[in-house]
Amino acid sequence: MKHLLKMLDLSTEEIIEILDLADQLKYELKHGIPHPHLQGKTLGMIFQKASTRTRVSFETGMYQLGGQPLFLSANDLQIGRGEPVQDTARVLSRYLDGIMIRTFEQKEVEDLSTFGSIPIINGLTDFCHPCQILADLMTIREFKSTFDGLKVCYIGDGNNMANSLIVGCLKVGMAFSIACPEDYQPDQQVLDFAKDYDCFHMTTDPKEAAKGADVVITDVWASMGQEGEAEKRRIAFRGYQINDEIMALANKDAMVLHCLPAHREEEITTKVFEEHANEIFEEAENRLHAQKAVMVKLMK
Ligand code: CP
Ligand code: NVA
Numbered sequence: 001m002k003h004l005l006k007m008l009d010l011s012t013e014e015i016i017e018i019l020d021l022a023d024q025l026k027y028e029l030k031h032g033i034p035h036p037h038l039q040g041k042t043l044g045m046i047f048q049k050a051s052t053r054t055r056v057s058f059e060t061g062m063y064q065l066g067g068q069p070l071f072l073s074a075n076d077l078q079i080g081r082g083e084p085v086q087d088t089a090r091v092l093s094r095y096l097d098g099i100m101i102r103t104f105e106q107k108e109v110e111d112l113s114t115f116g117s118i119p120i121i122n123g124l125t126d127f128c129h130p131c132q133i134l135a136d137l138m139t140i141r142e143f144k145s146t147f148d149g150l151k152v153c154y155i156g157d158g159n160n161m162a163n164s165l166i167v168g169c170l171k172v173g174m175a176f177s178i179a180c181p182e183d184y185q186p187d188q189q190v191l192d193f194a195k196d197y198d199c200f201h202m203t204t205d206p207k208e209a210a211k212g213a214d215v216v217i218t219d220v221w222a223s224m225g226q227e228g229e230a231e232k233r234r235i236a237f238r239g240y241q242i243n244d245e246i247m248a249l250a251n252k253d254a255m256v257l258h259c260l261p262a263h264r265e266e267e268i269t270t271k272v273f274e275e276h277a278n279e280i281f282e283e284a285e286n287r288l289h290a291q292k293a294v295m296v297k298l299m300k
Helices: 012-030 053-064 085-092 106-115 130-144 160-171 188-194 206-210 227-236 244-249 270-275 277-299
Strands: 042-047 068-073 098-102 120-122 151-155 175-179 200-203 215-218 255-258
Touching: 012 130, 012 160, 012 277, 042 053, 053 068, 053 098, 053 277, 085 106, 098 106, 098 277, 106 120, 120 130, 120 277, 130 160, 130 215, 130 255, 130 277, 151 160, 151 206, 160 175, 160 188, 175 206, 188 200, 200 206, 206 244, 244 270, 255 270, 255 277, 270 277
Parallel strands: 042 068, 042 098, 098 120, 151 175, 151 215, 175 200, 215 255
Antiparallel strands: none
16 A cells, blocks of 8 residues: 555555554553654645644644644645646655645546655545545444444435445445435446445435434535535435434434534534534544554555
């Protein structure tokens, strides 16, 4: 494993290795055991979109590993003025030991990895959000002890979260049901991957998807960059909300995950959100541990 560009690139073994290391790093942090695996290393973090969790967890994680994080706002870089990604990649490769990038097009992330010579980590694109899904898988395993026999249900937009969740959950052996409106289905590349799995099911009916689920997940209806479509999407996604009615169809001890930020009373009710806040905020914390594991795997 040279980069973390998308879940499609990872083998099941690589995912499990990352999760095991993340559990270990979480244990070490909680018990005050130092783990300076990346002493003397620098991670550049390029942000073309806003972030709370990704920025702070990568930055803190890098410090905890003994390394140095460098926040690079796209507005301040020449990339924001049109310097080609090919050149940026070759220059930054000479200063840094790794790059985390949050941007719009997946191609930009793939190009960085092609033209640079250091590990590239995808911190979210319009296509996917692999760091988030590794934290989600870590959280599911933490609460449920296993992936075996579990069913995950995702209700909402077939966006970057859905694209990565489908691949990640299927790869570790969980069943996956997604309910999304017809015009908002996941990426074709992901559907092509999922079609070989009998335990993958796609529907337009949230109730059908929620039946017997052990994990219920949603995300915002309008992602970053889609702010102009917010009203249209509010109409299209009416009925695609995680609420008591949906939770009544899931298994009794079902957990709820949300990558955050959440829009209460849109994709999830305040009641369901608060009843499952324990899981949702552990999920947010696990970004830190999962990403530290990724950085150690790629940069040590
Ligand atoms: N879930 C997530 O990636 O959060 P941020 O946008 O705050 O980084
Ligand atoms: N789908 C959301 C996820 C935010 C973490 C977005 O892309 O804005």
